[in-house]
Structure formats: C-alpha cells, structure tokens
Amino acid sequence: MTRPRISLTRRRSRIRLLLGLMVLAALMTIAVTGVRAWRGDPHTTPVDACALVTAAEARSLVPESAVDRRSAEPAAGTMKSAACRWRADSGGRRRPALTVETRRWTPASRFRSGAEVARQEFKAGRGDDGGEDLDGLGDEAYLLLGEGRRPTVTVVIRDGNVIMRAGAGPIPADRAPTVRTHLTAIATSAAGRLP
Numbered sequence: 001m002t003r004p005r006i007s008l009t010r011r012r013s014r015i016r017l018l019l020g021l022m023v024l025a026a027l028m029t030i031a032v033t034g035v036r037a038w039r040g041d042p043h044t045t046p047v048d049a050c051a052l053v054t055a056a057e058a059r060s061l062v063p064e065s066a067v068d069r070r071s072a073e074p075a076a077g078t079m080k081s082a083a084c085r086w087r088a089d090s091g092g093r094r095r096p097a098l099t100v101e102t103r104r105w106t107p108a109s110r111f112r113s114g115a116e117v118a119r120q121e122f123k124a125g126r127g128d129d130g131g132e133d134l135d136g137l138g139d140e141a142y143l144l145l146g147e148g149r150r151p152t153v154t155v156v157i158r159d160g161n162v163i164m165r166a167g168a169g170p171i172p173a174d175r176a177p178t179v180r181t182h183l184t185a186i187a188t189s190a191a192g193r194l195p
Helices: 008-039 055-061 114-126 173-192
Strands: 065-071 079-088 097-105 140-146 152-159 162-169
Touching (some): 055 173, 065 097, 097 173, 114 152, 114 162
Antiparallel strands (some): 079 097, 152 162
16 A cells, blocks of 8 residues: 655645744743743832931931941842941940841843842842741741840841842840831831832
8 A cells, every 4th residue: 555645845835834833932932931031020220228218217216327338239240239327426336227238130041030039049048047927028028136135137028139138236135126116117118119
C-alpha cells in the first residue's frame, strides 16, 4: 500500500505555518515575561526619605528635633537608597534619633522585577529572629525591638519594590511601648507617602 503523496507546495505551506506558530509562541513568551518584570514595580520615582516624615511627626517622637543627616538615591544601579535622620541638639550627650531609610529596586533584568528582588531582600533581612508581624502595612511588615540598656524600635515595611525602615533609638527602656506606638503610626504615614 502506498502512501498518498503530498505536493511539494502543500508541504512547504505546512512547514511555513508550523514555523510561524513557533515564532509567534516564542515572541508571546518573551513579551509576557518582560512585561511581568515591569508590572511588579509600583514605585518608579526616586524617594526623598526626609519628605516621608513631617516635622511634626518627627518632633512627636524626638522633641526639638531637626534633620541632621540626609542622603539621596544614587543615579546608577538596580538598588537605590536614601536616608534621613532627625535628632535634637544634644549638647554632646547621646540623644534619641528617628531614622528613615528606603531601598528601591528597579528591574534586575527583563525577567526579574524590582518587586521580586525586594521580596527576597525583605525575607533575607528579616533573619531568624523575625520580629513581630504588622498587618495592614504595605505588602508585608514587621516590628523589631532591640534589647539592652538603651533599646531601639524598628518598623520595616515592604511595598512592592521598596523596603522602608523607620527606627528610633536609643530610648529609655520604660519608654519602649510609647515609642513603639508612635513609630508605628509614623511608619504607616510615611509608607502612604511613598511616590
């Protein structure tokens, strides 16, 4: 029994159709994964850490404070960082300070968004002691209480491709609950001001 012969023209048409479908599938895969990387990054504007906290908020935690240190995002690289510190004039004594630091990731490649990198960094930065989960702040957040004679309080929030860390200390141990409440409120407001 002989097999029916397919004409050469018909065979070439089928090969072209098959090749066309394979090229289309490859282009769709590249387009979807490339778009996925950009879609996950809600924060694309440089962050000014000092603009995230009002003077009144800083003074509610550190009376008579003023900005005494500021750093801006660098122009190059996939991780941009900024920081701001408010501290009262201490007359040489060590006084409490409020510090806000942000780290913003841009896409590491067409296939890996800044949000994916920030999520990985957030988990790595949390470490083994983990702190206390805070619900309703960004995508994920936690609170750390530093122990010792002069403890610190830190709130860490990840919102998309940005990790914001707000910290206060050193503080007297008996003020830790009050500072915790104030700092959580300040961090919540600051996260809402992320550009």
